Amino acid sequence: MTNEFTKIEPGGSLLIAWQLKDKKVVLIGGGEVAAGRIVNLLNADAKITLIAPRKGLNKEVAYRIDSGQIHEFIDREYNNEDDLKGANMVFTAIDNVEISRHIYNVAKSQNIPTNVADIPPNCDFYFGSIVRRGPLQILISTGGQGPRISAKLKSIVEGALPRSIGPAINNVGKLRSKLRSIEPTVGGKPGAKRMKWMIKVCDNYTFDELAEMSEEDLDRILKGYQDNEIPKRSLLDISKVLSAIKSISPTIVGMVIGSVMTYSFIGRNK
Numbered sequence: 001m002t003n004e005f006t007k008i009e010p011g012g013s014l015l016i017a018w019q020l021k022d023k024k025v026v027l028i029g030g031g032e033v034a035a036g037r038i039v040n041l042l043n044a045d046a047k048i049t050l051i052a053p054r055k056g057l058n059k060e061v062a063y064r065i066d067s068g069q070i071h072e073f074i075d076r077e078y079n080n081e082d083d084l085k086g087a088n089m090v091f092t093a094i095d096n097v098e099i100s101r102h103i104y105n106v107a108k109s110q111n112i113p114t115n116v117a118d119i120p121p122n123c124d125f126y127f128g129s130i131v132r133r134g135p136l137q138i139l140i141s142t143g144g145q146g147p148r149i150s151a152k153l154k155s156i157v158e159g160a161l162p163r164s165i166g167p168a169i170n171n172v173g174k175l176r177s178k179l180r181s182i183e184p185t186v187g188g189k190p191g192a193k194r195m196k197w198m199i200k201v202c203d204n205y206t207f208d209e210l211a212e213m214s215e216e217d218l219d220r221i222l223k224g225y226q227d228n229e230i231p232k233r234s235l236l237d238i239s240k241v242l243s244a245i246k247s248i249s250p251t252i253v254g255m256v257i258g259s260v261m262t263y264s265f266i267g268r269n270k
């Protein structure tokens with residue numbers, strides 16, 4: 001039966017943006033795969049407990065430890081269940097399948113979401129290739145079918161993104177937080193009005209225009225909120241020209257006016 005609703009395609013993963021700020025994450029292993037996990041975890045502001053013998057550390061992992069980016073470093077092999085205590089997530093990146101499987105079972109008995117590099121059936125979640133532009137993160141997953149394809153697709157996605165996308169999103173974030181400070185109510189009619197207005201703002205300007213907005217532009221746009229209005233782009237441009245003129249010293253303005261007058265005088269006498 002065909003209808004207007006989204007078609008279900010079973011067999012995928014749930015792609016979500018998991019919040020790990022200040023959460024304890026236990027990572028076991030200190031090789032190349034661990035180095036990649038650390039980058040992703042640090043970008044998510046997680047507090048990493050790393051368990052791996054120093055002698056087997058990859059250069060990048062050693063650098064992360066020695067520069068203080070790892071919250072806790074335990075210089076030995078994984079050796080007991082207490083190693084996972086209090087963890088919000090567990091990662092293994094070791095070259096030993098038996099120990100990996102054992103760690104997975106221990107993590108499961110403690111209800112901790114786990115990723116075991118190399119053994120997809122022992123993963124509650126997979127990694128993917130990540131494209132990053134400031135606040136924007138795009139995850140590419142092939143559901144475990146072709147990790148190298150994910151990696152290759154990354155550069156295609158990167159090349160297709162508008163250059164101004166990061167700063168544009170930053171400005172939308174700023175505007176949304178300013179809006180919250182004048183209308184903090186959660187839900188209800190204010191929430192509906194706030195959302196409708198934000199959609200209008202995002203749809204009214206191009207990414208470049210959003211990216212180039214100054215703090216003053218954002219405040220000017222915000223003034224339209226109460227009456228559910230959005231300033232025309234041209235009004236923002238005019239106010240930019242006016243403030244640019246204001247910032248030029250009176251001498252330069254005088255010189256410009258002078259030369260325009262001279263030009264018109266000469267022009268008229270030709």
Ligand SMILES: C[C@@]1(CC(=O)O)C2=NC(=C\c3[nH]c(c(CCC(=O)O)c3CC(=O)O)Cc3[nH]c(c(CC(=O)O)c3CCC(=O)O)/C=C3\N/C(=C\2)[C@@H](CCC(=O)O)[C@]3(C)CC(=O)O)/[C@H]1CCC(=O)O
Pocket residue numbers: 036037115116117118119120123125126127128129130140141142143144145146147148150151154
């Ligand atoms: C995307 C990326 C993210 C990351 O790890 O950060 C990632 N693998 C990457 C690279 C990569 N991994 C491997 C190769 C060699 C080529 C090849 O084997 O095909 C290459 C290519 C390379 O190195 O360039 C070997 C490999 N990978 C897995 C197995 C086990 C298996 O398949 O059974 C084996 C050994 C198989 C064997 O022994 O033969 C499994 C997984 N790897 C995943 C993620 C998850 C699925 C992601 C997806 O569906 O897209 C999943 C399921 C679990 C997980 O790890 O979370 C990262 C690219 C980062 C980037 O550059 O952007």
Ligand SMILES: NC(=O)c1ccc[n+]([C@@H]2O[C@H](COP(=O)([O-])OP(=O)(O)OC[C@H]3O[C@@H](n4cnc5c(N)ncnc54)[C@H](O)[C@@H]3O)[C@@H](O)[C@H]2O)c1
Pocket residue numbers: 028029030031032033034051052053055056057058076077078093094095096099116117118
């Ligand atoms: N994305 C993926 O899923 C992916 C990609 C490539 C490789 N792999 C697999 O992931 C595993 C790790 O790869 P790698 O290249 O980082 O390996 P590696 O050999 O470079 O590093 C292994 C690390 O684990 C440490 N280690 C070993 N046993 C340990 C234990 N019991 N407790 C704590 N630390 C221990 C070692 O000291 C070393 O630091 C390998 O099995 C590899 O085949 C997975």
